[in-house]
Amino acid sequence: MMRILHLIPTLHGGGAERQLAYLAAGLRARACDVHVAMLEGGTNLPRVEAAGATIHHLPRSSNYDPRILFRLVRLIRRIRPDIVQTWLTQMDVFGGVASFLTGTPWIVSERSSGAHYQKTRREKLRRFVGGYASAVIANSQPGLEGWGHSRGRLLVVPNAVPFEDINAAPRDTTDFGDAKLILFGGRMGPEKNIPNLILALREVIAQRNVVALLCGTGTMEEEIRASIEAAGCRDKIGMLGFCENLPGLMKRADLLVAPSWYEGHPNVSIEAAAVGCPLVVSDIPAHRGWLDDESALFAPPDDPHALALAMLATLDDPAAAACRAARARKRIDDWTVERTSAAYLNVYEEIFAHHART
Numbered sequence: 001m002m003r004i005l006h007l008i009p010t011l012h013g014g015g016a017e018r019q020l021a022y023l024a025a026g027l028r029a030r031a032c033d034v035h036v037a038m039l040e041g042g043t044n045l046p047r048v049e050a051a052g053a054t055i056h057h058l059p060r061s062s063n064y065d066p067r068i069l070f071r072l073v074r075l076i077r078r079i080r081p082d083i084v085q086t087w088l089t090q091m092d093v094f095g096g097v098a099s100f101l102t103g104t105p106w107i108v109s110e111r112s113s114g115a116h117y118q119k120t121r122r123e124k125l126r127r128f129v130g131g132y133a134s135a136v137i138a139n140s141q142p143g144l145e146g147w148g149h150s151r152g153r154l155l156v157v158p159n160a161v162p163f164e165d166i167n168a169a170p171r172d173t174t175d176f177g178d179a180k181l182i183l184f185g186g187r188m189g190p191e192k193n194i195p196n197l198i199l200a201l202r203e204v205i206a207q208r209n210v211v212a213l214l215c216g217t218g219t220m221e222e223e224i225r226a227s228i229e230a231a232g233c234r235d236k237i238g239m240l241g242f243c244e245n246l247p248g249l250m251k252r253a254d255l256l257v258a259p260s261w262y263e264g265h266p267n268v269s270i271e272a273a274a275v276g277c278p279l280v281v282s283d284i285p286a287h288r289g290w291l292d293d294e295s296a297l298f299a300p301p302d303d304p305h306a307l308a309l310a311m312l313a314t315l316d317d318p319a320a321a322a323c324r325a326a327r328a329r330k331r332i333d334d335w336t337v338e339r340t341s342a343a344y345l346n347v348y349e350e351i352f353a354h355h356a357r358t
Helices: 015-029 045-050 067-079 090-103 119-131 163-168 194-207 221-230 247-251 267-274 304-316 318-332 337-357
Strands: 003-010 035-039 052-059 083-087 106-108 135-138 154-158 181-185 210-215 239-242 254-256 280-281 297-299
Touching: 003 015, 003 067, 003 090, 015 035, 015 045, 015 267, 015 337, 035 067, 035 297, 045 052, 067 154, 083 090, 083 337, 090 106, 090 119, 106 337, 119 304, 135 337, 154 337, 163 267, 181 247, 181 267, 181 304, 194 210, 194 221, 194 239, 194 304, 210 247, 221 239, 247 267, 247 297, 254 267, 254 304, 267 318, 280 304, 280 318, 297 304, 304 318
Parallel strands: 003 035, 003 083, 035 052, 083 106, 106 135, 135 154, 181 210, 181 254, 210 239, 254 280, 280 297
Antiparallel strands: none
């Protein structure tokens, strides 16, 4: 039985946190002993607990508390994992150093693309430490950009899609009258390009009877509320915060819009495709990597008018939108939790065997 220790800052509602929850369940189904250490819980903690993972809470006084490193070293020496896998920058650094100090093979889990990262000291430190990892596993090919100096393996494993959970989610029954529903889901951060989305939605709202719902939390929530007020769309654009039944809303929506400046492997768009929700997405490599012009409509992320036109075209021709949605669904048929967890387990076993030999 392989023992895997995952290190992640929190288990809030982001895509990395959800993917860890799916992977923990898949690894437990394959008889792995899964441990998850975090600084703080969150909305995905119950998912990880339900998967049967052993949870370790790490107290700290701040995100830069040096005691995090010493506590990780003690934890690794106590539970003796075969592999450590780190998620997100803070744990890529602290967890990577702790793994190096204990002689434990470790994997960096790359969740975004090269465009996400600025040349800050924090990111330079992450890349330096990550260069000593046994492997970097990204969820898309653009995610490996900038990792050419790594001493370990560079691999791509697509995000898992929890088809059973998505299919079981009840369809949202909110009454919007005759209005059509436009849905957005994601972290309320700069990378999601929500200010331009609001400009585009204002144009659509002026021409059609629609309601837009924005699902997610993040640092820009107050700024986004102010933008909605300034656009005069408070009655037509709602902010729901974290949505437990986002798949149910996807089943109800006439389209899902994803205008991001950059992505890794976009969870929300992929899960919308799983339920057959038509997609309008930004024309960026992360979206082109798994979609084409026959499975979604694209718009430049810096052009709100083009984004509005793509949403209007989707709303005005539901038959064509449904055909594109069906094609998008076929493109992700193989991205199951079972297949993704099997791919990770294969990498774990190969790295552990190599570490044992050397």
